[in-house]
Amino acid sequence: MTEREAYIALNMLDGMGPVRARNLIERLGSPEAVFDAEPEALMEAKGIGQEMAESIVNQRDEINPAEEIEKTEALGGRILTCLDDEYPAALRTIYDPPLALYILGKLVPEDKHAIALVGSRRSSHYGQQTADRLAFQLAKVGYTVISGLARGIDTEAHKGSLKAGGRTIAVLGGALDKIYPPENAGLAEQIAQHGAVISEFTLGREPDKTTFPYRNRVVSGMSMGVVVVEAPFKSGSLITAEQAMDQGRSVFAVPGRIDNPNARGCHMLIKSGARLVENVDDILQEFEMLISPEQKELAKGASRRPEVMLTDDEEKIVRALGSDTLDIDTLARNAELNIASVSGLLIGLEIKKVIRMLPGRLVELIARAEDF
Numbered sequence: 001m002t003e004r005e006a007y008i009a010l011n012m013l014d015g016m017g018p019v020r021a022r023n024l025i026e027r028l029g030s031p032e033a034v035f036d037a038e039p040e041a042l043m044e045a046k047g048i049g050q051e052m053a054e055s056i057v058n059q060r061d062e063i064n065p066a067e068e069i070e071k072t073e074a075l076g077g078r079i080l081t082c083l084d085d086e087y088p089a090a091l092r093t094i095y096d097p098p099l100a101l102y103i104l105g106k107l108v109p110e111d112k113h114a115i116a117l118v119g120s121r122r123s124s125h126y127g128q129q130t131a132d133r134l135a136f137q138l139a140k141v142g143y144t145v146i147s148g149l150a151r152g153i154d155t156e157a158h159k160g161s162l163k164a165g166g167r168t169i170a171v172l173g174g175a176l177d178k179i180y181p182p183e184n185a186g187l188a189e190q191i192a193q194h195g196a197v198i199s200e201f202t203l204g205r206e207p208d209k210t211t212f213p214y215r216n217r218v219v220s221g222m223s224m225g226v227v228v229v230e231a232p233f234k235s236g237s238l239i240t241a242e243q244a245m246d247q248g249r250s251v252f253a254v255p256g257r258i259d260n261p262n263a264r265g266c267h268m269l270i271k272s273g274a275r276l277v278e279n280v281d282d283i284l285q286e287f288e289m290l291i292s293p294e295q296k297e298l299a300k301g302a303s304r305r306p307e308v309m310l311t312d313d314e315e316k317i318v319r320a321l322g323s324d325t326l327d328i329d330t331l332a333r334n335a336e337l338n339i340a341s342v343s344g345l346l347i348g349l350e351i352k353k354v355i356r357m358l359p360g361r362l363v364e365l366i367a368r369a370e371d372f
Helices: 003-012 015-030 049-061 066-073 125-141 153-162 183-192 211-221 235-244 259-270 278-289 291-302 312-321 328-335 341-352
Strands: 078-080 101-105 116-119 144-147 168-171 195-199 223-227 249-255 325-327 355-358 361-366
Touching: 003 015, 003 066, 049 153, 066 078, 066 116, 066 328, 101 183, 116 125, 116 153, 116 211, 116 235, 125 144, 125 153, 144 153, 153 168, 153 183, 153 341, 168 183, 168 211, 168 355, 183 195, 183 341, 211 235, 223 235, 223 259, 223 278, 235 249, 235 259, 249 278, 312 328, 312 341, 312 361, 325 328, 328 341, 341 355
Parallel strands: 116 144, 116 223, 144 168, 168 195, 223 249
Antiparallel strands: 078 101, 101 195, 325 361, 355 361
């Protein structure tokens, strides 16, 4: 087993985690040594009791990092460890950096200038518009927008960045092969083409109530600052903000109506010292040394809808939709396209703000093809 494979194998061990792994490596001298050591030697590491030592011994013969690498590559992805140059430098500085990162897409040096934009899954129209606008403007300036691919604010943050032609990174609360929510699978594909979709979870790991809070430290850890758009008390977004403060990152919050439960978390952050955000300038001022005057003017002048072109198939969708609200099956028949193609095309059209997806698999036109 190589050193790189050993890091991947450590990540695959149930109950391990980055801190325990670090203690074992410091005690035994290398990640490979963990897979050869006797239980008594494992127990000499801080935080490793008899139960954990026995668990490691029982699991390690079943762990196959080479097979995990092959499965990830079959998905079109790859696995990064701290030994790889592409591993984010910002993550190396946090207390518990991931042992391995599964990635679809590509991380680039420019991603060091990243802002996380997070918020409630049950977001208001105001919150969604705000997330879309801020993400669009940040991307126009050149920042990478990081979020968690969740419903609501996260989704709008990714779409706003893509609409601006910028980079965005989605940090998953489950494995790469368990995209959640499932309706964002098409969006994840778009993100991988213009940024990256990443996870530290072993293939097959379903997202649950423990994985989402755990991944939040990666969202904040990869960013220079975290912007919370809407968040009730006891929300995952507040956990991300707390992680950001612990990691020495800047925290921003967008105020809302005083009678809106989703605004209470943001107001609490502002009372606690988070920077109040009314527009993108409030974010850019925090990092003004990194932004040229020309870039600032570009952000101010960035419209909510850039000039875009529709493909031939996208035009078919728009023509078939007309002024009606149609279900996807009827729309596919009218456009003479197969369902699979239409589902992918609708993701692109929604990002371009041409159509709006409604409950019940209904599609509504919000802009005409002639507008582009």
